[in-house]
Amino acid sequence: MTQDQARPASSGVPDDAQISRRRFIQLGGAVAAGLGIPLLSSCTSTGSINSGSGASSTTGSAASSAAAAPRSSAAGGGATSGGSFTWYTSNNHVYDTWKNIISKFEQDHNVSVNWQKMPFTDMQTKLQADFAAGTVPDLVEYTTGDATMQFVVTGDVMALDDYIAKDGEAMGYPDDWQTQAVKSWQHDGKTYGVQLQLTAQQLYYNKKMLSDAGISAPPQTWDDFLAAAQKLTSKNVYGVALNADYSYSEPWVLQTNAQLYDPTGKQFLTPRANAQEALQFLQDLVHKYKVSPTPPTGSDFTTSRQLFIANRAAMIITGPWDIKPIRTGNPNLDFGVSLPLKKDKTATIFAGSGAFIPSKSKRPDLAWDLIKRLTALDAELALTKEAGQTMPRKTWASNAQVTSDPLVSGLAAALQYADDWGGTLASTGKLAQVNKAYQTAFEDIVLSGNSVASALQTFDKSAQAALGS
């Protein structure tokens, strides 16, 4: 049997049943087009998410000029814009107050707001991808100015100075904002974001547990704190629940007068003896005195809150973001707040969130208008009433609603002791690497109970390498 005889039989297609070359080309072309066109169009579809926003299509480099010359109509808030508007926020910040603001914003501008909520850690990843792809949201609520600097130094964030020059006086920016809340968003003399919420970590305590243990006032110093924690610890109840998130250890370091980075001497965690003392104290709370459970690895910041809600921990160090969940989780829990603790000084870190406009935002004017609405004093007071959040305006801190509420005024009082963690390191764009090295050291010390000195040596190497690279 020859090959010619065998082939049709084996293929099952007789010669006379074969399709002509032209037919094949037509068929193949149709299949390729059928598959290829949707494939290629799907590649470009992500780029057209915001294409509906044609009315205010300021893109790319034009965004910078938009910042330089904000269009008065949209910035005024009265323009009819149409299309959609995308903004990202933390999934923990879905407030009714903000929902109402968004609803009014949508009506006033005839836009549909695409409100995407996600944890800040995931937002970091999403923003990286967005910036790389060039499909960015119009407005972003992000953690702090420090964390945002990594995007600022690469030109992904729009400078707001022209908007501020135009509207700053009317909205009270920057004069009515706490100084540190303005400073942390500045780089090379320009402002890249506006603080939306300003929070500080401080001591939260279970009033009944302290009272039952005969502790008349919440501790103010480390010594008082340790004594109280020992007194409060019993079977299945801990005096304190330390957090597994390394950022909750930062106030302790600041309380010893140490800082993350000294730019003059280019030293990390300095003075070293002080920083070491802070981390040793945290380790001892867990491993030596056993007044705190070992913070579980990989958990988010909510575990200590859960223990507090369940009456299994008498004290936690946290911020206003936990007030609403505590009230919801255990409405009967009577808790108070006291000032940040003191070792060499009373200190804490400030956190919260702010808003920035990506350089490639298609609707920067609308974004700025939304920032103004979110930071209005009325909005801040409403948010405090709703969720106990603390705010960056000085007039907020002096408002009767704040001063007359013992809990909120206690939160506001802590703000004066708040400092930032990254300092000048943020503007190098390497804070994330240094923080990662610090996280490793913190976990080694507090979670695993290993030598503080050894962990800090490793930290030094990693941090110096990050800065030198």
Added chain:
Amino acid sequence: MTLVQTVSSRASARGVTTAGRRRSRLARRRALAAYLFITPALIFFAVLFFYPLIAEFITSLHTGAKSTQFVGLKNFTKALRDPSARHAFYVTLEYAGGVLVVSTLLGLLLATILNQRLLGRVIFRGVLLVPYLTSIAITGLLWRNILDPQVGLLNRLFVDLGWPQQTWLNDHPLAVIIGITAWQETGYITLLFLAGMQGVPEVFYEAARVDGASVWQRFRHITFPSLAPTTLFVSVVGVISSLQQFALPYIVTKGGPADATDLYVFQTFQTAFTFRDFGYASALSYLLLIVILCFSVIQLRVGRRYGAA
């Protein structure tokens, strides 16, 4: 040669030439048809596979947050010197080895049991596959909630029973990650081994029994060698997937404590999306690709030597 013969042979030669041309046209037509049919697949792979591979290699030659600064092969040499990358690589090797050994041994054991005539073995085989069919995100969160030392289910049970509480996530994080992976994959591996065992001719066992071979001897000398292709497949696929593991440390331990579960791909992800160094992350990815290729070739060669492939 006569004239008739000459004419005949020329005609025959012409006929052969004509037939050859026809065959050649037919072959070309068929080749064209084949190319047309594979064109969609080629486009698919070109757009979604080859292009990203090339783009990633080009990125690996650059550095900076936007990968704009050309550095040649420096990212590759940096990776070889980088203690963090080396640490992550060693942790990943431990993880891959642990998962391979535990899940293969468990799979083999369970397959041997399920190969017997047991009541309800069909149901048990189905149940065994459930972890494998469960999303890795759900698996991770499930085990995180079980093992959490403070608010986990297991410690609540231990407290109720009056037992000391476990802190395995902090004390033995890598073992926990290995255990969770083995829990998820063992069912699938069991089924693969079971299929392999059912392909072994019964006559081998009958002959062995006649010769007085014990159960262990039958397993050692008949079952196990017969499962060589399955074992090779399990080990190659297992090592590749373990070296690429990302989701479990991301969900369960976040690479901690103190980088104890900082697997290679997790660190590559952090390099790209936390440290904003896509060039270096791309170089790390390429190095992993080379390592996986080397492992696979070694495994296949070893398998071939022992007749498994």
